[in-house]
Amino acid sequence: MAVCPMANKMLAARNASNSSLADAYHSAHPPVEERTVAFDAALQHVSTTGQHAFAPPGPGDFRGPCPGLNAMANHGYIPRKGIATIEQFVQGTYEVFGMGKDLALILSAYGALIDGEILPLSFSIGKGEDSILGPLLSGKGLSGSHNNYEADVSPTRGDLDEYGNNYNVQMSQFLQLYNLQSNVSDPSKVNYDIDVLTAFRLSRFQQSIDNNQYFFNGPISGLIVQPAAYQFTFRFMANKSQEYPEGRLDREVLKSFFSITGPEEDLVYERIPDNWYKRAIGDEYGLVSALGEATSIGLAHPEFLSVGGNTDGVDTFTGVDFADLTGGVFDATGLLKGNNLGCFVLQAAMIALPTGVAGSVQGVLDSLYEVVNPLLGKWDCPRLGQIDKTLLEKFPGYSRSSAQ
Numbered sequence: 001m002a003v004c005p006m007a008n009k010m011l012a013a014r015n016a017s018n019s020s021l022a023d024a025y026h027s028a029h030p031p032v033e034e035r036t037v038a039f040d041a042a043l044q045h046v047s048t049t050g051q052h053a054f055a056p057p058g059p060g061d062f063r064g065p066c067p068g069l070n071a072m073a074n075h076g077y078i079p080r081k082g083i084a085t086i087e088q089f090v091q092g093t094y095e096v097f098g099m100g101k102d103l104a105l106i107l108s109a110y111g112a113l114i115d116g117e118i119l120p121l122s123f124s125i126g127k128g129e130d131s132i133l134g135p136l137l138s139g140k141g142l143s144g145s146h147n148n149y150e151a152d153v154s155p156t157r158g159d160l161d162e163y164g165n166n167y168n169v170q171m172s173q174f175l176q177l178y179n180l181q182s183n184v185s186d187p188s189k190v191n192y193d194i195d196v197l198t199a200f201r202l203s204r205f206q207q208s209i210d211n212n213q214y215f216f217n218g219p220i221s222g223l224i225v226q227p228a229a230y231q232f233t234f235r236f237m238a239n240k241s242q243e244y245p246e247g248r249l250d251r252e253v254l255k256s257f258f259s260i261t262g263p264e265e266d267l268v269y270e271r272i273p274d275n276w277y278k279r280a281i282g283d284e285y286g287l288v289s290a291l292g293e294a295t296s297i298g299l300a301h302p303e304f305l306s307v308g309g310n311t312d313g314v315d316t317f318t319g320v321d322f323a324d325l326t327g328g329v330f331d332a333t334g335l336l337k338g339n340n341l342g343c344f345v346l347q348a349a350m351i352a353l354p355t356g357v358a359g360s361v362q363g364v365l366d367s368l369y370e371v372v373n374p375l376l377g378k379w380d381c382p383r384l385g386q387i388d389k390t391l392l393e394k395f396p397g398y399s400r401s402s403a404q
Helices: 006-017 020-028 067-074 086-097 101-115 171-181 194-211 221-237 251-257 287-300 340-351 359-378
Strands: 083-085 121-124 308-310 317-319
Touching (some): 067 086, 086 101, 086 121, 101 121, 101 359, 121 359, 171 251, 194 221, 221 287, 287 340, 340 359
Antiparallel strands (some): 083 121
16 A cells, blocks of 8 residues: 555654644544444435536536535536535535535635625636726636635646646646555555545645746645645545445545546546545534644644745745744744644634625624634634735745735
8 A cells, every 4th residue: 555654653743742733633533443433324425416416517617626616516516607605615515525614614715705706705616707806805716816725736736837727637646646546456445545645745745846937835825725635635535434434535436526537537527426425424524623634744744834935947945934924923843833833824814814894794704703713712822913925025936826
């Protein structure tokens, strides 16, 4: 089985650093043999028939860089046009994947407020249209959200400045992931789990440095968006069963969600596999789970947390001083201690959102504060006032992105 020994490395690093957020995650998610996740086929089954039967996108429908959202639209769990409201995204991701509603709220609200339209407050999962409202609420959609909601080092989508688009599946990348289980001869044992996906992420990270002259690992795109793409692949796309209550992501399910079918690996449209089951009721993967797992992976591979980019062509990656970036509130050595990564991620995301607004936008912000502020208080987070974006201007990938 071609995996990296990440579990032992994460455990050793976690114990050495006394990272309480990672500890909390591992306490809630010990190895499957040490915990009980009740599988209920009736409650966890995800329908792919009737109103949720698969249909490819038609003229005027939008699809983009996120395979999970594309599949939801192709099955009608969000509007098939590919433009949905925050409430539709929250409900759809819960119904299809078992995403915690706190995590879904933050992700969908961020997408709507940064890349969406205000009337109604919604966003496109693919391309959008320019808005008269300016850089915020711009209607750019996820495909126009480079280094905001979409980032370099995607598992299967190419870096925008390397391939010219950020939404098509790059077959070389898919096969690189697919072949990480080529040594597993028994199909029933194939599993593209977190260890496999982290090994793949390490390789993709270096590939972007080596091949994308504009590679940029930003404080939001690199520390929030990028890890989510890999963690979500297993946590949400793995099929749950009585035998695998935590899920198993086999070859056929992986191919289905990433638009690959048949022995010739022909490109089709993302779809939810038949006979597919989401996360157990009560075992939703929410905000604390995602942050805790990201902290654990960061403990094992701190290079993922290097904010910076290529400065003068390929293979010229340079980082910024994290203390300078955050005005001394966080530094590189302390970012993975305690709850600091979660503290930074949540505050960085909130800082990026609009201020001085009213109406429905302020209502969404108030809902986010209700989720975020209790965690910041519980974790006794140091207050992050701002991120010094002037330090990012030396990276060509930053100046070419929509993250400014």
